[in-house]
Amino acid sequence: MSSPEVTDTAGRPDEIRAVPVRRPGRWIAAAVVVLVAAAIGRSVATNTRFEWDVVGSYLFDERILEGLRVTVELTVIAMAIGIVLGVLMAVMRLSPNPLVSGASWLYIWFFRGTPVLVQLLFWYNIAALYPKINLGIPFGPSFIHADANTVITPFTAAILGLGLNEGAYMAEIVRAGIISVEEGQSDAAQSLGMTRLQAMRRIVLPQAMRVIIPPTGNETISMLKTSSLVSVIAVADLLYGAQIIYSVNFKTIQLLIVASLWYLALTSILYVGQYYLERYYGRGAVREEPLTPLQRIRLGLFARHEEGGR
Amino acid sequence: MSEPMVKAEAVHKRFGRHEVLRGIDLAVAAGEVLCLLGPSGSGKSTFLRCINHLEKINSGRLSVDGELVGYRQVGGKLHELRESEVARKRAEIGMVFQHFNLFGHMTALDNVTCAPINVRGVPRARARERGRELLERVGLEDKLDAYPAQLSGGQQQRVAIARALAMEPKLMLFDEPTSALDPELVGEVLDAMRKLAAEGMTMIVVTHEMGFAREVADTVVFMDDGVVVESGRPGEVLANPRHERTRAFLSKVL
Numbered sequence: 149m150s151s152p153e154v155t156d157t158a159g160r161p162d163e164i165r166a167v168p169v170r171r172p173g174r175w176i177a178a179a180v181v182v183l184v185a186a187a188i189g190r191s192v193a194t195n196t197r198f199e200w201d202v203v204g205s206y207l208f209d210e211r212i213l214e215g216l217r218v219t220v221e222l223t224v225i226a227m228a229i230g231i232v233l234g235v236l237m238a239v240m241r242l243s244p245n246p247l248v249s250g251a252s253w254l255y256i257w258f259f260r261g262t263p264v265l266v267q268l269l270f271w272y273n274i275a276a277l278y279p280k281i282n283l284g285i286p287f288g289p290s291f292i293h294a295d296a297n298t299v300i301t302p303f304t305a306a307i308l309g310l311g312l313n314e315g316a317y318m319a320e321i322v323r324a325g326i327i328s329v330e331e332g333q334s335d336a337a338q339s340l341g342m343t344r345l346q347a348m349r350r351i352v353l354p355q356a357m358r359v360i361i362p363p364t365g366n367e368t369i370s371m372l373k374t375s376s377l378v379s380v381i382a383v384a385d386l387l388y389g390a391q392i393i394y395s396v397n398f399k400t401i402q403l404l405i406v407a408s409l410w411y412l413a414l415t416s417i418l419y420v421g422q423y424y425l426e427r428y429y430g431r432g433a434v435r436e437e438p439l440t441p442l443q444r445i446r447l448g449l450f451a452r453h454e455e456g457g458r
Numbered sequence: 459m460s461e462p463m464v465k466a467e468a469v470h471k472r473f474g475r476h477e478v479l480r481g482i483d484l485a486v487a488a489g490e491v492l493c494l495l496g497p498s499g500s501g502k503s504t505f506l507r508c509i510n511h512l513e514k515i516n517s518g519r520l521s522v523d524g525e526l527v528g529y530r531q532v533g534g535k536l537h538e539l540r541e542s543e544v545a546r547k548r549a550e551i552g553m554v555f556q557h558f559n560l561f562g563h564m565t566a567l568d569n570v571t572c573a574p575i576n577v578r579g580v581p582r583a584r585a586r587e588r589g590r591e592l593l594e595r596v597g598l599e600d601k602l603d604a605y606p607a608q609l610s611g612g613q614q615q616r617v618a619i620a621r622a623l624a625m626e627p628k629l630m631l632f633d634e635p636t637s638a639l640d641p642e643l644v645g646e647v648l649d650a651m652r653k654l655a656a657e658g659m660t661m662i663v664v665t666h667e668m669g670f671a672r673e674v675a676d677t678v679v680f681m682d683d684g685v686v687v688e689s690g691r692p693g694e695v696l697a698n699p700r701h702e703r704t705r706a707f708l709s710k711v712l
Contacts, residue, residue, distance in 0.1 A: 336559035336618075339510055340573035340625060341549025343541050350576060354563050432563045432605035 202402040206393060207409065215389025216410055222306055222375045222385060227368050229311030234318025239348065241323055252319065259316035265377050268309035272381040274300050306378040314371060321363045325356030357429040365422035369415050376411075386410055461524045463488045463629055463660045464509060469518035471504055478504045480684035481518070486662060486677075488628075491655045493671035493692070494664045496681035497707055502664040503556075505681070506631050509662070510551045511544050522551065523628060549577055552622030556634040558614040560606040566593060566617045567602040570624045578625070585624075592620040596650045612643030616650050623654075630654065632663040668712055672696055680704045 192198060206212060240252035259267070275296035284290025300308075329352045337347035379388035390403040427440070439447065464486040471479040478501045486492050494502045507513040508520060511528040520527045528544060529536040539547075561569050570589035574580040580588075593599060596616035606614050615635055622630060632651065636644040648670050655661055655674050665671060671678050672692045679689040680699070688701050696712075699705045 330559075332555060332557055332559035333561065335512055336553075336555060336561070338512065338545070339548055339551070339553035340621070341545045341577040342573065343545045346545075346576065350572065351561055355561075429563075432565075432607060 197401075198405075199399070199402050202399050203405050203409075206399075206403060206406050209389075209393065209406075211389040211392055212386065212406060212410070215384055215386040216414075218303075218384055219372065219375055219386040219410075220414070222303075222310065222378065222383070223368065223372045225307050226310035226314055226375065227371055229307065230314025230318045230367070230371075231364070233311070233315025234320075234322045235353075237315060237319035238322035238326060241319065242326060256316045256319050259313050260320075264309060264313045264374060265380070267313055268306065268377060268381055271300065271305035271308045272302060274305070302378070302381050302383045305381055306375075306383045310371065310375060310378070314367065317367060318364070321360055321367070322356070324363075325358075325360035326352055328359045329355045354429070358426075361422065361426050361429055365418065365425070368422075369418050372414055372418070373411060376407075460488070462486055463490070463523055464662065465519075465521050466505075467519045469505070469508065469520050470516045471501070471508060471513060472516050478684055479508070479515070482681075482684075482686055484679065484686060484689075486660060488660050489658045490676045491659075491661045491663065491674055493675040493678045494662065494681060495666070495668075495671065495678055495707070496687075500681045501684045502681050503633050506553075506633050506662060506664055509629075509631060510548045510553055512553075522547070545577070549573070549625050550628055552625060552627035552630040554615065554618050554622055554630070554632045554635045556637050558606070558611070558618045558638070560614050560618055560621070562606050565603045565605055566598060566609070566620075569606070569617055570621045573621070574624050589620070589624060592623055593617065595623075595653075596620050597646070610643060611639045612646045615639065615647045619647075619650050619654070629660045629662070632661065632665070634664050634666070636665065636667055666711060668696065668708075680707065682707070 237252045237255055240248050241256070243249045243252075278296050281292075281294045281296050281299055282290035283292040326348075333351050333355065334344075334347045337351040338344070342350065375385060376387040378385055379391060382388075384392075386407050390407040394400045394403040424440070462485040464484070466482045466484040469479055469482040470477065482501075482505055484492075494505070496502050504513060508515050509522065509527065514528060525547070526536075527547070528539055530539060531537075560566075561572065564572060567586065567589050570592055571582075571585040574585045574588070575582055590599070590602065593602060596619055598613060598616055598620070601609060601613060601617075604613075606617070609617065619635075635651070636647050639647065644667070648667060651661070651663070651670070652674055663670075663675070675692045677689060678692045678695045680687045680695060680701070680703075682703050687703050688695060688699065695704065696708065699708055
């Protein structure tokens with residue numbers, strides 16, 4: 149009896165061509181998935197109560213687009229405040245000064261410990277507590293006087309509520325990033341004559357970014373959706389726009405679908421942004437940079453082309 | 459006799475209640491190569507870290523190039539130096555670590571030019587030119603744009619040496635520079651250090667490489683349990699240790 153040849157006529161190792169193992173489980177699972185998908189698809193397509201034409205007609209309604217703008221604005225500003233506050237609080241938290249790190253701890257404890265909806269309502273009603281806002285030196289003269297009701301518009305209340313709350317979560321994310329960078333890195337930076345702050349800015353934080361980016365992406369996506377809470381304090385965001393319309397025409401489901409489609413579109417854009425940010429901050433951490441989807445497609449076409457040419 | 463480059467008098471260091479250094483007396487002349495030997499936990503690395511003030515000493519006096527480390531003496535009183543002053547002094551002392559500690563997010567060349575540009579304010583173009591020279595000197599002219607993760611341990615350590623040299627230090631501290639390397643990569647790092655010693659750099663080297671100590675060191679110091687047990691020329695200490703503890707240690711590593 150002869151064993152299969154290990155090398156071909158030219159002496160090159162022969163590629164293995166074996167009979168693959170049968171995997172009935174996979175086929176059954178695939179069949180179930182296809183069946184369920186077909187059932188859902190058919191119901192969505194044939195249930196006339198979806199009224200897809202109504203969804204389509206409101207998708208680019210002015211009030212929806214205006215709400216979309218407000219939602220994006222809220223998300224961007226609140227995240228910006230959150231990230232700045234988060235970095236600040238994380239650095240404070242790691243400070244050797246117990247009062248400074250204690251203040252940061254208290255901030256995080258307070259803003260993580262109360263629901264963001266409560267915080268939003270609180271800021272919205274802040275005029276009841278402080279009718280007049282004075283900015284100046286504590287116990288000394290004040291320079292700026294303002295009426296709380298005019299300064300704290302629903303939009304500012306929303307920004308304050310979302311941003312301050314986000315700061316507390318970002319602080320923990322940034323802190324985790326900072327402590328994930330080995331101590332040897334700041335030893336080396338300091339031995340080269342950098343101060344603690346220089347080492348933090350140039351050496352530690354850039355490397356912490358690799359750990360910080362993925363959860364920050366999560367937070368941004370989550371903020372995009374959490375921002376819909378501001379509709380309770382009469383900020384005209386995307387959800388509010390939809391509510392305004394369906395309170396008149398009672399096409400509730402259709403307008404919620406419109407809002408959902410926009411939320412999905414925005415989160416999809418954020419996915420792409422996060423991918424490229426992660427790739428950028430991952431440089432140096434991996435031996436070979438992962439390909440971008442575009443590069444992968446190009447390479448795939450190219451490789452197939454080459455194979456065909458042989 | 460001129461002022462020694464490094465002078466330690468009765469240096470003590472505690473971590474909590476644990477006394478790591480229990481009175482170190484030592485002097486290193488300019489241009490001298492001193493190898494610190496001893497079992498792990500004997501305080502060699504801690505002493506090295508005290509010299510550039512990465513660790514604060516608890517008592518005694520430690521000075522580099524005639525100036526106290528971390529303090530200024532005014533009248534009979536010691537004043538702590540500000541962080542920026544400590545940083546400026548550290549910049550004049552190069553340090554090479556056991557685990558290289560290269561900045562992972564920067565290429566080899568950026569690792570070398572980072573401190574000159576950001577600490578000394580050297581113009582970018584000049585720093586890069588000098589960085590290229592230094593990397594060439596350690597035989598890495600073809601690895602300028604490689605990230606640390608793409609380099610072997612030996613190559614990383616040579617980048618680390620170039621990075622320290624970029625600040626034109628007057629003293630180089632080596633903390634077990636070859637201990638984390640595969641045996642076949644140790645030679646290339648020791649070669650770079652040998653070259654540096656031949657150029658007259660003042661060096662303090664914590665090492666377990668007895669061959670290197672015998673060949674390159676002007677002085678070897680044997681430490682155990684936080685004190686200097688004995689010191690002298692490598693030929694004497696390594697060949698005829700006077701102290702029982704030195705003999706016991708050498709019999710294990712040689």
